Amino acid sequence: MNVQDKTPARWLREPLVHFLAIGALLFLVFHWRGGGAGSSRIVITPGQIDSMVAGFARTWQRPPTEAELKGLVDDHVREEIATREAMGMGLDRDDTVIRRRLRQKLEFLAEDTIDAMPPTDAELQAWLAAHPERFRIEPEVAFRQVYVSPDRRGPAAGEEARRILAQLAAAGPAAPIEAMGDVLMVPREVERSSRDEVARQFGEEFAEAVLRLEPGRWAGPIRSGYGFHLVLVRERVEGRSPALADIRPIVEREFLSARRTRQLNAMYERLLDRYRVVVEPRAVVPQAADASGAGRPEGSR
Numbered sequence: 001m002n003v004q005d006k007t008p009a010r011w012l013r014e015p016l017v018h019f020l021a022i023g024a025l026l027f028l029v030f031h032w033r034g035g036g037a038g039s040s041r042i043v044i045t046p047g048q049i050d051s052m053v054a055g056f057a058r059t060w061q062r063p064p065t066e067a068e069l070k071g072l073v074d075d076h077v078r079e080e081i082a083t084r085e086a087m088g089m090g091l092d093r094d095d096t097v098i099r100r101r102l103r104q105k106l107e108f109l110a111e112d113t114i115d116a117m118p119p120t121d122a123e124l125q126a127w128l129a130a131h132p133e134r135f136r137i138e139p140e141v142a143f144r145q146v147y148v149s150p151d152r153r154g155p156a157a158g159e160e161a162r163r164i165l166a167q168l169a170a171a172g173p174a175a176p177i178e179a180m181g182d183v184l185m186v187p188r189e190v191e192r193s194s195r196d197e198v199a200r201q202f203g204e205e206f207a208e209a210v211l212r213l214e215p216g217r218w219a220g221p222i223r224s225g226y227g228f229h230l231v232l233v234r235e236r237v238e239g240r241s242p243a244l245a246d247i248r249p250i251v252e253r254e255f256l257s258a259r260r261t262r263q264l265n266a267m268y269e270r271l272l273d274r275y276r277v278v279v280e281p282r283a284v285v286p287q288a289a290d291a292s293g294a295g296r297p298e299g300s301r
Contacts, residue, residue: 042080044073052076110267111260119255125244127255132241135251139211139239142192146181148221148228153182161221161228168218168230175218175232184226192235202226211236 052072056064064072092098119127128135146168148161168175177188186201199207206224213219213233221228244251 042077044076048076049073107264110264119252119259121244124248124251124255127258128241128244128247128251131254134254135242135247137240137242138194138196140192140194140235140237141190141198141210141233142235143190143210143213144177144232144234145186145188145190146177146230147184147186147188147226148230149182149184150227157228158221161230165218165220165230168232173216173218173232173234181230182227186226192237195239202229 049069053063053069056068056072086092146164148157148164150157153160164180167180168177190198190201193201195207195211198210202210202224206222206229209222210231210233213231215233215236218230218232220230222231223229
């Protein structure tokens with residue numbers, strides 16, 4: 001007498017097992033889509049009512065009346081019914097706004113598992129050392145400038161600029177400049193500004209040239225988008241990398257943001273193992289025929 005094979009692999013091939021598995025799957029899908037017996041029950045908890053009362057009080061600066069509270073509960077019930085019916089109809093599946101909101105909620109919940117320990121000074125110092133370009137303080141410069149307009153002076157603008165430069169050099173750093181040169185809608189006395197601020201006002205080439213000048217001496221002419229300038233640098237502060245103590249809150253904010261991004265990426269990598277992603281090939285769109293008829297199907301006229 002042959003002994004029937006009772007191994008697990010044998011049971012998995014039984015039609016009855018397949019039928020039961022399919023039935024269980026259909027039940028879960030039916031329940032998920034809102035057709036289960038439990039889907040008709042809507043429970044309003046005391047905590048939800050307290051939340052409704054608190055929200056009403058924040059808005060109206062008083063507690064709700066009995067009638068108003070009943071209206072709040074009725075509205076919550078309608079919202080719950082609408083949500084269940086809409087999800088049962090699959091209305092949530094192709095809605096970009098809903099999908100984005102669900103993703104946000106998932107990531108907010110995931111943040112509860114993200115490392116919330118504050119970073120140590122050693123961690124922040126290492127982060128600062130690894131990303132110096134993010135925190136570097138730009139060089140700053142304060143200067144005086146006299147403008148000579150090519151539009152007003154014409155071809156003689158360069159020569160006029162050199163003549164004024166000689167006067168300024170003879171007068172020294174304290175030369176009276178209010179009546180010299182031409183009028184320009186930028187200040188003659190530029191307070192200490194970063195390199196980028198100077199570049200925004202006068203242009204990149206001007207900013208680079210001014211930062212190379214020796215302080216305390218008139219120099220020029222230096223070109224900008226406006227024309228010619230005679231410049232005296234009053235003060236210059238070199239660019240530098242700040243100490244951690246000076247910018248700790250900024251470094252900590254960036255460190256925590258980067259850590260959150262890393263850990264969310266790791267979460268998605270773990271979740272991705274549960275899925276099989278298939279990117280279907282796009283249909284090839286035929287190129288439009290040109291005026292000469294190239295690309296026209298054979299036999300067409």
